[in-house]
Amino acid sequence: MSDFTFETTPRVICEFDGALKLGALCNELGTKRAVLITDPGLQKVGLIDAPFDALKQAGIETLLWTRVEADPPESTILEAVKGAADFKADIIIGLGGGSSMDTAKLVALLCGQEQKLSDIYGIGLAQGPRLPLIQVPTTAGTGSEVTPISIVTTPTQEKKGVVSNLLYPDIALLDAKLTMGLPASITAMTGIDAMVHAIEAYTTKHKKNALSDGLAIRALQLMTSTIDDAVSAKPSRAAREAMLQGSMMAGMAFANAPVAAVHALAYPLGGHFHVPHGHSNALVLIEVLKFNRDAARGQYAELARAVLPGERFADDTSACDRFIEFMTDMVERMPFAKTLREVGVSESDLNMLATDAMKVERLLINNPREMTFDAARAIYASVL
Numbered sequence: 001m002s003d004f005t006f007e008t009t010p011r012v013i014c015e016f017d018g019a020l021k022l023g024a025l026c027n028e029l030g031t032k033r034a035v036l037i038t039d040p041g042l043q044k045v046g047l048i049d050a051p052f053d054a055l056k057q058a059g060i061e062t063l064l065w066t067r068v069e070a071d072p073p074e075s076t077i078l079e080a081v082k083g084a085a086d087f088k089a090d091i092i093i094g095l096g097g098g099s100s101m102d103t104a105k106l107v108a109l110l111c112g113q114e115q116k117l118s119d120i121y122g123i124g125l126a127q128g129p130r131l132p133l134i135q136v137p138t139t140a141g142t143g144s145e146v147t148p149i150s151i152v153t154t155p156t157q158e159k160k161g162v163v164s165n166l167l168y169p170d171i172a173l174l175d176a177k178l179t180m181g182l183p184a185s186i187t188a189m190t191g192i193d194a195m196v197h198a199i200e201a202y203t204t205k206h207k208k209n210a211l212s213d214g215l216a217i218r219a220l221q222l223m224t225s226t227i228d229d230a231v232s233a234k235p236s237r238a239a240r241e242a243m244l245q246g247s248m249m250a251g252m253a254f255a256n257a258p259v260a261a262v263h264a265l266a267y268p269l270g271g272h273f274h275v276p277h278g279h280s281n282a283l284v285l286i287e288v289l290k291f292n293r294d295a296a297r298g299q300y301a302e303l304a305r306a307v308l309p310g311e312r313f314a315d316d317t318s319a320c321d322r323f324i325e326f327m328t329d330m331v332e333r334m335p336f337a338k339t340l341r342e343v344g345v346s347e348s349d350l351n352m353l354a355t356d357a358m359k360v361e362r363l364l365i366n367n368p369r370e371m372t373f374d375a376a377r378a379i380y381a382s383v384l
Contacts, residue, residue, distance in 0.1 A: 004209035007165060008252045009135075009146045009172045014245060016237070018175040019051040019136055022093060023058020025171060029132050031091035033061045035084045037104040038096045039068040042138060047178060048095060051136070055093075063087045068100045071270045071277070073153045074117055077106050084111045084131075091132040094169075095178075097190070098142030098277060101135045102150040105167040108133040117152070117162075123362070126164035133169040138178045140223075140230070140243035141190025141278050143197055143251015145172035151267075151277075158356065159267040174248060176241040184231040186276075187243070188334035191227045193278030194247040195220060195327075196285055200260045201253035203292070203299045204366040212257035215249045217306045222246030224307045224330065231335060260367035262288045264360035265376060268353045275343045279336055283343070286331060287379040289324045295369035300324065340384045350380045 015021070026034055034055055042048050043066045055062045065083055069076050084092065084107050092111070094104025108131040110117060120126045135145035144150075148167040151159055179187075198216040202208070223246040229239035265288065266280035275283070293300070301316040304323035311319040337343055345353070354377035358364070364371050 002209070004207065004211075004256075006209065006211045006256050007148070007168070008255060009168050011170065012146070012172045012174065012248065014174040014241075016175065016241070017177050018173050019095070019178060020054045022051050022134065022136070022173070023055045023060050025134060025173070026055065026060045026091055027058055029091060029170065031132055032059070033087065033089050034091045034093055035063045035065055035087060035089040035107065036093045036095060037065050037068060037080060037107060038100050040066050042096055045181070047138065047181070051095060063089065068096060068103050070099050070274065071151070071153045071159065072099050072103050074155060077103055077117060077152060080107045081110045089131060091134070093134045093136065095136040095138065097137070097139040098144045098151075101137065101142065101144035102152070104133060104135065105144075105150045105169070106152070106162065109164075109166055120162050120164070121152070121160040123163040126162060126166050128166050130166050134171045134173060135169040136173045136175065136178070137244065137247070139182065139186060139190040140179060140240070140247040141193040143194060143247050143254070145169060145174070146248055146251040147255040149255070153271055157271040158359070159271050161362070172248065174244050176237065176244050179240045179244055180235070180237070184335045187231045187235070188227070188336055189276055189278030189282060190247070191223055191230065191243055191278070192282040192285065192331060192334065194243075194250045195223055196262050196281045197250035197254040197259060198223075199303065200262055200366070201250065201257040202303060203296045203368050204257045204260055205368060206258065206366050208257045212253040216253040216257075217303070219246040219249035219253060220303060220307055222249070227330070228333075258363065258366050260363055261292070261371045264363040264371070265357045265379060267360055268356035269340075269343070269345070271356070272349070272352070273344050279343070282331055282334065282336065283338070283340060283383055284379055286324070286328050287382050289327060291375060291379060292368045293320060293324065299368070338383075340380065345380075345384065347381075347384060350377050350384070353377075353380050
């Protein structure tokens with residue numbers, strides 16, 4: 001077995017209504033001035049009221065910063081950094097989906113420092129220290145609460161990543177109660193996103209290891225068995241908890257065994273057409289699985305045996321094909337648009353999308369099969 005290093009968030013708390021402990025956790029960390037970073041949608045529906053009150057009751061002075069945007073642009077992040085610095089924050093709390101948590105990571109890192117955001121895109125370029133950081137996901141998808149990655153939309157509409165172990169939070173707090181009221185479409189998009197994390201971590205060409213494999217398999221088992229319940233009209237608490245925990249496990253897996261072509265092809269859809277990240281992944285997932293079929297046959301077969309008991313004794317070719325069929329059927333029954341035209345893409349955009357996807361070399365090098373411009377364009381065309 002190859003040598004490997006595995007890193008993750010040092011403390012994970014999974015507790016229904018656990019967000020009410022945020023104030024106590026801040027006190028435990030010796031902090032008194034928090035910036036709670038979230039998005040206006042969560043504020044509008046009142047989801048942050050109880051956590052905010054818990055902070056206040058614990059004596060934590062809290063600035064509520066609610067201007068997070070999807071696929072956060074540089075300008076929004078820098079605004080949040082300035083707001084936190086002016087407030088003299090001593091702890092940052094990200095509460096929301098991936099955009100809120102990615103923003104919170106960079107605010108904690110950059111607040112009170114001289115580093116420029118534009119100088120730290122890439123791997124290992126960020127410098128410490130950072131402020132204490134707690135992450136509270138409200139979707140079961142990105143796994144950002146256990147990853148050292150923050151994705152930013154640049155002024156040229158490219159998606160770039162800051163990758164640094166400094167971005168692991170001090171605490172990941174998983175409270176499934178915060179996900180109970182999610183719309184079915186968001187549950188579906190984020191759920192498929194998390195499954196992509198698990199699949200790509202399991203099949204990555206670089207840094208694949210025994211721990212990431214185990215987490216990816218268990219994540220996929222949890223999520224594939226509960227997503228239909230989670231997107232139903234009356235999702236059960238058990239399904240929401242399983243999805244949230246599966247998303248976290250998939251996040252732990254891909255933080256150590258990085259994702260590949262599905263994400264590389266999804267990024268331009270978010271950057272240019274503002275398609276939510278999970279939806280972007282879902283749109284290209286099946287065609288990328290088909291593209292990778294021959295190169296990843298054995299690994300797809302292993303995933304099939306893990307989530308489909310009937311495939312336990314099937315040969316690799318049959319099990320691989322069954323896994324792709326299984327994922328195809330799942331995506332088809334999810335409540336979101338299935339074609340690129342439905343999200344505003346036209347045939348004249350395909351070259352641009354493929355060109356931008358090929359720039360995401362840090363992910364494409366992990367794909368089981370080499371991705372080319374022509375192949376990327378063909379994948380986009382096939383789901384147009």
